[in-house]
Amino acid sequence: MAARTPSSSKGPKASPGRRAITGRFLAVIAVGLVSLGYFLPSLPPKLVPASIRGMLPGEGIHLGLDLQGGIHLVLQVERDVAAQNFMDRTAEGLTGQIQREEIEGVTLTREGDYGIRVSTGGSADLREKASKLIEDKYPLLAAAPGPEESLLITPKPDELARVRTQAVTQAVETIRNRIDQFGVSEPLIQQQGEDEILVQLPGVAEPERAIELIGKTAVLEFKMVDEEARLTPGVALPPEDEVLYRRVVDPATGQELDREPYIVRRQAMLTGDTLTDARVAIDQFNEPYVAIEFDPAGGEIFARVTGENVGKRFAIVLDGNVYSAPVIRERIPGGRASITGSFSSAEANDLAIVLRAGALPAPVEILQNVTVGPSLGADSIRAGVLATLVGFVLVVLFMLAYYRLSGLIANMALMLNLVVLMGALAALHATLTLPGIAGILLTIGMGVDSNVLIFERIREELRLGKTVRLAVDQGYDRAFVSIMDAHMTTLITAAVLFLFGSGPVKGFAVTLSLGIVINLFTAFVGTKMVFDWMNARRRLTTLSI
Amino acid sequence: MMELIAKTNIDFMGKRRYALLVSGLLIAFGLFTVVQMLMGKANLGIDFAGGTSVQLNFERPVEIDEARRILATGGFADAELQEFTGTGKLLVRVKRTNTIQEHVATDIQAAFKAALPDNPFVVDSVTEIGPSIGKRLQKDAGLAILLSFIGIVAYIAVRFEFRFGVAAAVATFHDVLAVLGLFAIMGKEINLLLVTALLTLAGYSLNDTVVVFDRIRENLRRRHRETLEEVMNRGINQVLSRTIITALTTQIVLVALVLWGGEVLHDFALALLIGIVVGTYSSIFVASALVLVWRGRPGRIIAQETNP
Numbered sequence: 001m002a003a004r005t006p007s008s009s010k011g012p013k014a015s016p017g018r019r020a021i022t023g024r025f026l027a028v029i030a031v032g033l034v035s036l037g038y039f040l041p042s043l044p045p046k047l048v049p050a051s052i053r054g055m056l057p058g059e060g061i062h063l064g065l066d067l068q069g070g071i072h073l074v075l076q077v078e079r080d081v082a083a084q085n086f087m088d089r090t091a092e093g094l095t096g097q098i099q100r101e102e103i104e105g106v107t108l109t110r111e112g113d114y115g116i117r118v119s120t121g122g123s124a125d126l127r128e129k130a131s132k133l134i135e136d137k138y139p140l141l142a143a144a145p146g147p148e149e150s151l152l153i154t155p156k157p158d159e160l161a162r163v164r165t166q167a168v169t170q171a172v173e174t175i176r177n178r179i180d181q182f183g184v185s186e187p188l189i190q191q192q193g194e195d196e197i198l199v200q201l202p203g204v205a206e207p208e209r210a211i212e213l214i215g216k217t218a219v220l221e222f223k224m225v226d227e228e229a230r231l232t233p234g235v236a237l238p239p240e241d242e243v244l245y246r247r248v249v250d251p252a253t254g255q256e257l258d259r260e261p262y263i264v265r266r267q268a269m270l271t272g273d274t275l276t277d278a279r280v281a282i283d284q285f286n287e288p289y290v291a292i293e294f295d296p297a298g299g300e301i302f303a304r305v306t307g308e309n310v311g312k313r314f315a316i317v318l319d320g321n322v323y324s325a326p327v328i329r330e331r332i333p334g335g336r337a338s339i340t341g342s343f344s345s346a347e348a349n350d351l352a353i354v355l356r357a358g359a360l361p362a363p364v365e366i367l368q369n370v371t372v373g374p375s376l377g378a379d380s381i382r383a384g385v386l387a388t389l390v391g392f393v394l395v396v397l398f399m400l401a402y403y404r405l406s407g408l409i410a411n412m413a414l415m416l417n418l419v420v421l422m423g424a425l426a427a428l429h430a431t432l433t434l435p436g437i438a439g440i441l442l443t444i445g446m447g448v449d450s451n452v453l454i455f456e457r458i459r460e461e462l463r464l465g466k467t468v469r470l471a472v473d474q475g476y477d478r479a480f481v482s483i484m485d486a487h488m489t490t491l492i493t494a495a496v497l498f499l500f501g502s503g504p505v506k507g508f509a510v511t512l513s514l515g516i517v518i519n520l521f522t523a524f525v526g527t528k529m530v531f532d533w534m535n536a537r538r539r540l541t542t543l544s545i
Numbered sequence: 546m547m548e549l550i551a552k553t554n555i556d557f558m559g560k561r562r563y564a565l566l567v568s569g570l571l572i573a574f575g576l577f578t579v580v581q582m583l584m585g586k587a588n589l590g591i592d593f594a595g596g597t598s599v600q601l602n603f604e605r606p607v608e609i610d611e612a613r614r615i616l617a618t619g620g621f622a623d624a625e626l627q628e629f630t631g632t633g634k635l636l637v638r639v640k641r642t643n644t645i646q647e648h649v650a651t652d653i654q655a656a657f658k659a660a661l662p663d664n665p666f667v668v669d670s671v672t673e674i675g676p677s678i679g680k681r682l683q684k685d686a687g688l689a690i691l692l693s694f695i696g697i698v699a700y701i702a703v704r705f706e707f708r709f710g711v712a713a714a715v716a717t718f719h720d721v722l723a724v725l726g727l728f729a730i731m732g733k734e735i736n737l738l739l740v741t742a743l744l745t746l747a748g749y750s751l752n753d754t755v756v757v758f759d760r761i762r763e764n765l766r767r768r769h770r771e772t773l774e775e776v777m778n779r780g781i782n783q784v785l786s787r788t789i790i791t792a793l794t795t796q797i798v799l800v801a802l803v804l805w806g807g808e809v810l811h812d813f814a815l816a817l818l819i820g821i822v823v824g825t826y827s828s829i830f831v832a833s834a835l836v837l838v839w840r841g842r843p844g845r846i847i848a849q850e851t852n853p
Contacts, residue, residue, distance in 0.1 A: 074678065373670060383807030390804075395794050438814065442817070446791070453787055486752040489701070489751045490751070493751075501685070
């Protein structure tokens with residue numbers, strides 16, 4: 001392979017003329033001004049008056065939850081439960097349908113997670129009838145013959161997939177509804193992956209309350225209390241009954257004191273589906289309670305059932321917990337009821353919200369909760385800004401002392417770097433986090449590197465006795481390869497961090513990768529331009545470097 | 546002209562035996578930590594291990610022993626405590642692979658509220674990580690480390706030749722392992738921010754090595770009867786002032802970050818501070834030495850000009 005001289009790949013270009021320099025100068029100024037315009041709205045209002053703010057583009061840099069305080073939650077929707085609930089309801093519907101079709105002698109039981117077993121007592125004829133019913137009326141279910149002339153009914157795979165997918169989208173909607181009613185400015189609620197929901201609530205600092213509000217399934221049921229049944233050890237309850245508990249809570253500490261059992265009918269007489277409104281009201285003892293209202297159909301059922309059961313008790317059950325079990329004094333018309341319990345007013349308020357917004361299609365599990373209080377957020381901003389300023393000033397002073405006039409040029413480039421980076425963050429709607437501030441700081445430290453590489457190379461060329469113009473041109477040319485390689489490798493790391501990182505890692509990668517790109521621009525356009533300009537004015541014989 | 550480093554002519558390559566000894570030791574610490582991590586014995590942060598951390602800011606500082614006693618009474622004898630001197634801030638970490646529904650954060654606050662009724666606090670931060678997320682974050686971090694290494698080796702292999710790429714990658718890996726080992730010895734925990742710091746360090750250290758390699762490549766193109774070792778020494782000496790000055794300016798901002806950046810970023814900045822010392826050392830003493838000790842047929846860049 002033939003030897004190449006280093007300059008042959010990229011020979012020193014003739015320094016550009018004055019007009020070209022002016023053009024580049026204007027371009028750099030324009031980039032700087034636009035960036036400044038995007039950045040300025042990020043500053044506190046007392047520094048940027050409203051009159052100026054009105055003329056500026058964008059809304060400034062968006063701060064991450066770690067800086068402004070807030071709650072970051074990752075929830076997982078239990079899709080399996082949603083699918084099981086769906087099959088529970090299907091089994092109920094099917095039972096009703098079989099009664100209506102007057103197919104006698106058939107019993108239905110749920111089997112496994114998603115199956116319904118139709119037992120026919122060994123009658124092939126009944127199986128034929130049941131099978132035909134499924135085929136005609138339930139196109140989304142599949143029936144397979146089983147032992148003793150029974151049938152196993154399962155959802156078709158597409159249907160099962162639909163129910164599971166829908167559970168997540170529906171949960172997102174319900175949670176959005178609840179948060180909207182709770183009143184949080186700029187919340188972020190979005191699906192993440194297959195079954196997760198990301199919720200970000202800026203400015204909210206009570207994770208327990210938020211989790212309670214978002215994570216409550218809020219399935220409301222009204223169930224009759226079975227007054228005849230007794231809890232006796234060793235004696236099984238009737239199959240249509242179940243035991244639910246009422247938590248007795250100390251209102252002062254929130255500690256659970258006792259659990260009071262209730263024997264109730266499995267079949268709910270009415271569910272929260274028929275609710276039209278729920279709001280907080282205050283009773284005669286000045287205790288808050290939640291007043292609810294049913295739609296006409298629900299109100300009718302409520303009136304009928306209460307009318308038939310005067311003197312008995314019904315349990316108000318939320319997510320499997322009994323809230324209260326009042327005695328029915330008389331038929332309750334008008335479709336109104338109230339949920340009492342020893343609520344604080346915040347609890348009553350949140351309960352009303354979740355009831356209005358509707359139930360979640362399935363329980364959700366909290367996978368991650370990161371909450372930053374507003375004071376720590378403010379501390380972090382203060383610390384980040386202080387560290388950035390101190391670091392920046394020290395670097396600027398060092399460069400000035402070490403490289404004199406050239407150092408001043410490098411410092412101007414550094415300043416430009418910082419302004420363009422801030423402007424780019426604002427213009428691209430990137431989120432600035434605390435690790436992001438660290439990324440900015442690091443680009444300051446490394447941003448100097450390009451200039452150091454160039455200046456050290458210019459010094460070397462000068463030592464060889466070259467003229468200033470030649471030394472500057474060759475210094476830039478020869479440093480170019482190193483700067484490119486060095487930036488590319490860092491950019492590879494930053495890009496990988498951005499693509500595969502999560503949370504703090506991502507915030508850091510954003511500022512680092514932006515910083516590197518901007519740094520390349522200022523190093524090759526910004527500083528070179530100033531040297532060319534100095535050279536174009538008069539032939540320099542010495543260079544302050 | 547102010548010069549920290551005048552024109553030097555140090556025989557760096559000649560000291561490669563000492564360097565390999567020092568580096569061997571650093572790598573040993575790092576590998577030991579990695580083995581500990583694989584065996585599940587390392588001090589993993591809650592973002593990887595799962596668990597709860599609560600930072601409380603008390604009106605008056607709380608004695609750490611008293612805090613430990615209060616937590617033990619509240620059923621958190623396994624809690625780890627960290628105080629920030631001169632402030633009322635207290636960081637409580639409970640590593641349990643439990644679900645968040647168990648209200649660990651609330652119970653910790655309740656314990657302090659009950660035991661110290663006249664020293665109120667505000668909650669600075671609460672972090673609860675479920676075990677499945679911890680596993681995923683571990684996997685993501687591993688993937689990020691792997692991919693950035695592959696990307697970097699590929700880039701350098703294309704720009705230089707394969708043995709430079711491998712040498713640069715090994716030198717970088719060396720730095721990361723060294724800091725990981727030192728952090729483990731210092732009893733710091735391994736969390737997502739540390740991984741970020743280590744990857745940043747990888748980028749920086751590589752950057753440093755590439756600048757040296759670039760100069761060596763340039764020198765190789767016009768060497769006159771020099772051995773590879775002499776060419777390398779010359780290259781390292783030529784870029785030495787740049788290496789030192791860049792390390793210095795980066796260290797300036799990192800010191801600012803360690804001192805004033807706040808508690809969240811303290812360990813992050815400290816890892817980089819140590820890392821850049823190691824990274825600078827490795828780009829001078831280790832990376833080129835690795836190319837030199839590599840036996841075998843030289844590639845296109847080293848080979849060219851040897852047989853004109």
